[in-house]
Amino acid sequence: MDVEALRTFVAVAETGQFQAAADELRISQQAVSKRIAALERNLGVTLLVRTSRGSRLSLDGQVFLPHAKKVLAAIEQAEQAVRPGSRPLRVDVLNRRISPAQAVYGFYRSHPETDLDAVTLSNENAAQAAQAVLEGTVDASFRALPAEQVPAGISAERLLDAPLELLVGPAHPLANAPRVSPADLAGHRIWIPGIRPGTEWAAFYQALSEAFGLSIDALGPNFGDEALMDALADSASLATLVGRGDRYLWPHTHDLRRIPLHDPTPVYPHMLLFRSGDQHPVLTALRDHLRNTASPRTPHDVWAPDWADR
Numbered sequence: 001m002d003v004e005a006l007r008t009f010v011a012v013a014e015t016g017q018f019q020a021a022a023d024e025l026r027i028s029q030q031a032v033s034k035r036i037a038a039l040e041r042n043l044g045v046t047l048l049v050r051t052s053r054g055s056r057l058s059l060d061g062q063v064f065l066p067h068a069k070k071v072l073a074a075i076e077q078a079e080q081a082v083r084p085g086s087r088p089l090r091v092d093v094l095n096r097r098i099s100p101a102q103a104v105y106g107f108y109r110s111h112p113e114t115d116l117d118a119v120t121l122s123n124e125n126a127a128q129a130a131q132a133v134l135e136g137t138v139d140a141s142f143r144a145l146p147a148e149q150v151p152a153g154i155s156a157e158r159l160l161d162a163p164l165e166l167l168v169g170p171a172h173p174l175a176n177a178p179r180v181s182p183a184d185l186a187g188h189r190i191w192i193p194g195i196r197p198g199t200e201w202a203a204f205y206q207a208l209s210e211a212f213g214l215s216i217d218a219l220g221p222n223f224g225d226e227a228l229m230d231a232l233a234d235s236a237s238l239a240t241l242v243g244r245g246d247r248y249l250w251p252h253t254h255d256l257r258r259i260p261l262h263d264p265t266p267v268y269p270h271m272l273l274f275r276s277g278d279q280h281p282v283l284t285a286l287r288d289h290l291r292n293t294a295s296p297r298t299p300h301d302v303w304a305p306d307w308a309d310r
Contacts, residue, residue: 002038005039005042006068008021008035013065018054049061088115089115089117089280090117090138090139090140091138091140092132092142093118094142094143095120097225097247101120104118116282116286126143126144131151133154139275140272143270143271143273144204145271145273153275154273155273155274158270159291161302162243162270163266164243165242166180166259167232167239167256171235172232173236177259178260181261182214186214187215189238190217190241191220192205192240194222204268205241211303229248232254232256233250233256244260262301264302265301265302266303272287
């Protein structure tokens with residue numbers, strides 16, 4: 001059934017005049033007549049009876065009118081539901097402890113009126129997250145994805161570099177260092193439980209290991225962040241890597257140390273994936289916020305995988 005014909009029928013029914021309906025819809029009176037005639041042919045009934053004073057509803061028209069109005073109201077609600085800005089922006093931040101979540105939270109704090117929803121697609125890799133964006137499950141996702149792996153219809157913008165830091169217990173040989181270089185970590189065991197083959201973070205840590213000759217592994221079961229903190233506190237040899245903006249908590253008695261990395265500083269290149277041409281106003285505001293708050297890059301002292309800027 002032609003929606004515009006329904007809309008025209010309701011306009012004629014409410015104004016009582018074909019010309020008045022034409023003026024309201026900004027079409028010609030001839031177009032109004034054609035739409036009404038087509039609608040009546042489709043239904044097999046007469047909906048409007050012309051009189052010397054205009055038109056009136058037939059008995060069938062009186063029965064049909066409330067249903068036509070409900071259909072138009074439902075269509076309006078459906079259109080409104082998907083108009084840019086009419087619903088919350090859904091952003092995948094991967095993990096609520098790490099930099100993307102903190103960045104989106106910072107954006108929300110500076111724009112408290114913003115309607116957004118932070119979700120975590122923690123079981124999906126970058127390719128699966130990009131597909132979720134493409135299908136509309138989420139509007140955007142923070143991932144590290146080489147340009148050649150970005151699917152058609154998706155835009156990727158590198159908006160958040162997360163500098164890495166070394167996290168160790170008080171007995172570790174590097175515990176009192178004010179800062180260390182990646183080269184200083186050679187020979188030390190770096191344990192990052194939870195790295196899954198085929199994920200973008202597995203590819204990142206593999207590239208980091210190869211670039212600086214590091215021993216990074218995920219051996220053993222992953223009992224969660226708290227268990228990792230316990231293991232670091234009790235060990236004189238174990239270390240892990242965390243992002244500078246990541247939020248981890250541990251008991252004061254653990255006395256864990258966060259040590260900046262430099263010369264160069266490895267950064268995890270979070271790219272914001274979103275549908276090309278997406279006009280959601282909150283997405284635009286988020287991208288602007290991330291650009292304005294990003295730390296200036298100093299390429300001579302920053303390391304990222306070769307594929308990060310391709």
